[in-house]
Amino acid sequence: MNQLAHNPIDMIATSSIRTDGGTQPRAALYQNVIDDYADALRSGAIFPPVVLFYDGTDYWLADGFHRHGAHKLAGLDEIPADVRQGTRREAVLFSVGANSQHGLRRTNEDKRRAVMTLLDDEEWARWSDREIARRSGVGADMVGALRKSILSFSDSMDRSYIHPKTGSVTIMSVAKIGRAVPVVLASSEPEPIPKTPHHDADNDNEPHNHRAQGTGENEWYTPAQYIELARSVMGGFDVDPASNPIAQEKVRAATYYTEETNGLDKPWNGRVWLNPPYAQPAISHFADKTVEEVQAGRCVEAVVLTHNYTDTGWFQKLAKVASAICFTKGRIRFESPSGEKASPTQGQAFFYFGSNAIKFAEVFRDTGFVVEVK
Numbered sequence: 001m002n003q004l005a006h007n008p009i010d011m012i013a014t015s016s017i018r019t020d021g022g023t024q025p026r027a028a029l030y031q032n033v034i035d036d037y038a039d040a041l042r043s044g045a046i047f048p049p050v051v052l053f054y055d056g057t058d059y060w061l062a063d064g065f066h067r068h069g070a071h072k073l074a075g076l077d078e079i080p081a082d083v084r085q086g087t088r089r090e091a092v093l094f095s096v097g098a099n100s101q102h103g104l105r106r107t108n109e110d111k112r113r114a115v116m117t118l119l120d121d122e123e124w125a126r127w128s129d130r131e132i133a134r135r136s137g138v139g140a141d142m143v144g145a146l147r148k149s150i151l152s153f154s155d156s157m158d159r160s161y162i163h164p165k166t167g168s169v170t171i172m173s174v175a176k177i178g179r180a181v182p183v184v185l186a187s188s189e190p191e192p193i194p195k196t197p198h199h200d201a202d203n204d205n206e207p208h209n210h211r212a213q214g215t216g217e218n219e220w221y222t223p224a225q226y227i228e229l230a231r232s233v234m235g236g237f238d239v240d241p242a243s244n245p246i247a248q249e250k251v252r253a254a255t256y257y258t259e260e261t262n263g264l265d266k267p268w269n270g271r272v273w274l275n276p277p278y279a280q281p282a283i284s285h286f287a288d289k290t291v292e293e294v295q296a297g298r299c300v301e302a303v304v305l306t307h308n309y310t311d312t313g314w315f316q317k318l319a320k321v322a323s324a325i326c327f328t329k330g331r332i333r334f335e336s337p338s339g340e341k342a343s344p345t346q347g348q349a350f351f352y353f354g355s356n357a358i359k360f361a362e363v364f365r366d367t368g369f370v371v372e373v374k
Helices: 031-042 065-073 088-095 108-119 129-136 140-155 224-234 245-251 282-296 313-321 357-364
Strands: 009-013 050-054 059-063 078-085 172-174 270-274 299-307 324-328 348-353 368-373
Touching: 031 065, 050 088, 059 065, 059 088, 065 078, 088 108, 108 129, 108 140, 129 140, 224 245, 224 270, 224 299, 224 348, 224 357, 270 282, 282 299, 282 313, 299 313, 313 348, 324 357, 348 357, 357 368
Parallel strands: 050 078, 172 368, 270 299
Antiparallel strands: 009 078, 050 059, 299 348, 324 348, 324 368
16 A cells, blocks of 8 residues: 555654654654663564655654654664655655554554545545555544544535625534534643554543644644634733643733643633643543533633543533634644744644633634634
């Protein structure tokens, strides 16, 4: 699948390989696998070459993220590589079929992620279910079901648009939030890379590492520009219930809670900014708490940032209570503490809770399309 046989093997510097282009095909990387591979390398083991696409400037890693991480962990400066001429986009296309017939077994979420990478693309989404299934190494019935869920979601919207002359704000009324593919998010709380899954279950409660989604890294923060948009809507933040001191350099909430001080046990009085942890069951707990605080009247206004994980129970809970949702037209490039920018393979959603949905739509209109939840 997307394989070119008998390519010569080159030794490429691990430091020159790009892993931030949305070519990571798995839902998460597993630290115990990287550790085991690194131990084997130190003992003299030889692994298959990774697959790189070279566009004349950058080497894009398309297959072998665990091997690449293991070589770096083992202190090896170079890695055997099957180097192919091609763009980052070609590397993404290759990556969706990686590990379908070799390597660490894919989870159901890995498979969904591969399919959704193609269905989320304007060009690739035009392919037949059979072709997408062939490219991503899954059954055509899975592709059909995921495509149907997207169409059902789109059909539930009554669309209106920004007037080309007046520039009046667009708010799309939504009778029902539909279903789409789950994805996982970067937030402000540190969390370890998960252990290898012991089964291939499609389970909404299965823990996973949200920061590793699409990047191979752990800790990512919301870029300041989006925080400032939320600040512009609400005028400031009284509470950030899931944060840490590094995140607060940008958020600057009057009160914030960390993993140790546990915002789930505290009242959220006033205006809330929330970028929650996304491992289960934490994300469900924060969704429940958000609904509780809004309905109790303690939280008078809030902006909550998640990935567009629309088929999960927690997303549905938030959507039913939200006043409006902004679905990003691109993918937010979350930032590491060192300033490195990630390139996730999924979009995001900003939930707005409060009485000023019109202002929210005005402020977030360039970020994506805004729907008013009815």
